[in-house]
Amino acid sequence: MRVLGVDPGLTRCGVGVVEGVAGRPLTMLGVGVVRTPADAELGHRLVAVEQGIEQWLDEHKPECVAVERVFSQHNVRTVMGTAQASAIATLCAARRGIPVALHTPSEVKAAVTGSGRADKAQVGAMVTRLLRLDAPPKPADAADALALAICHIWRAPAQNRLQQAVAQHAANATKGRTA
Amino acid sequence: MRVLGVDPGLTRCGVGVVEGVAGRPLTMLGVGVVRTPADAELGHRLVAVEQGIEQWLDEHKPECVAVERVFSQHNVRTVMGTAQASAIATLCAARRGIPVALHTPSEVKAAVTGSGRADKAQVGAMVTRLLRLDAPPKPADAADALALAICHIWRAPAQNRLQQAVAQHAANATKGRTA
Numbered sequence: 517m518r519v520l521g522v523d524p525g526l527t528r529c530g531v532g533v534v535e536g537v538a539g540r541p542l543t544m545l546g547v548g549v550v551r552t553p554a555d556a557e558l559g560h561r562l563v564a565v566e567q568g569i570e571q572w573l574d575e576h577k578p579e580c581v582a583v584e585r586v587f588s589q590h591n592v593r594t595v596m597g598t599a600q601a602s603a604i605a606t607l608c609a610a611r612r613g614i615p616v617a618l619h620t621p622s623e624v625k626a627a628v629t630g631s632g633r634a635d636k637a638q639v640g641a642m643v644t645r646l647l648r649l650d651a652p653p654k655p656a657d658a659a660d661a662l663a664l665a666i667c668h669i670w671r672a673p674a675q676n677r678l679q680q681a682v683a684q685h686a687a688n689a690t691k692g693r694t695a
Numbered sequence: 696m697r698v699l700g701v702d703p704g705l706t707r708c709g710v711g712v713v714e715g716v717a718g719r720p721l722t723m724l725g726v727g728v729v730r731t732p733a734d735a736e737l738g739h740r741l742v743a744v745e746q747g748i749e750q751w752l753d754e755h756k757p758e759c760v761a762v763e764r765v766f767s768q769h770n771v772r773t774v775m776g777t778a779q780a781s782a783i784a785t786l787c788a789a790r791r792g793i794p795v796a797l798h799t800p801s802e803v804k805a806a807v808t809g810s811g812r813a814d815k816a817q818v819g820a821m822v823t824r825l826l827r828l829d830a831p832p833k834p835a836d837a838a839d840a841l842a843l844a845i846c847h848i849w850r851a852p853a854q855n856r857l858q859q860a861v862a863q864h865a866a867n868a869t870k871g872r873t874a
Contacts (some may be wrong), residue, residue: 537777557795558789559785562786562789563786563790564781565790565862566786595774596765596778599774599775599779600779600781603741603778603783604783606738607738607745607783610736610737610741610742615737615738616736616737666779673710
């Protein structure tokens, strides 16, 4: 499974591509940051984020895009930019029919470090170890994007089983009604 | 000046096109709502909003798009959807090189009713009167989109004068340095 992780942001949007399956060593295929100038108009910044994400989708053709689920506990200005960048990434993927999965920051931290309250350094250290890199990816947004992709690869089997169980249950219920 | 007003939202995104200049009677060219099903996936909803906004831009070719500036005082769930729909509308306009103006809800209310704390009914009544309609546009999101467009037409001259003054000041400062 090849996953593009996106840590959304207007000033720095972290992107990272990881390939692998749960239980096997993972491979990093690319990591980077889509940047837009803080003094540019919002519209221009969103167009730049769109172009950046499109390039990553073109180049790596991921089967899934994992985006950080935006929360409100941050300060308002940041949340707006994050929500808007996340909307653009989600739009780009959905237009291509690529499924989009959302994971919360604590789900991502718990997946890669074992603790939902791990700090940036811990996440960076584990991403470096899990992907067998020479040094933690910089900036932190890039490392977070890789952590999102790893989190998705590891959580996907459980999520799929859950979805299948729900679908099976719904199918049985329908059968019950039509019988 | 022809302005597309957008009251952003994922479930109901109000859109309204108004033509005119400050100090003259205004004309409504179109009003409607782009809807997306609340139970659809976020990605599909964003693609549907994009397609809806694109249709309005294609049909009416506005010179400017006025979008409601998103605030945080609403509840969190609503703000996220609003920020995301607003990002899509802003992206669509910016991709075509159409300038995007943001106005706060109280600026819009103050522009059309004289009070920044007017209620929905008052805004609807004034939009009806100013555009010489037979009845207030429904739902309220559609009326709000028209109010945004009206607000922009009325505020634009003052904003342009301000921008020109700032540009003039900057030009003079440069001249002073190079003289």
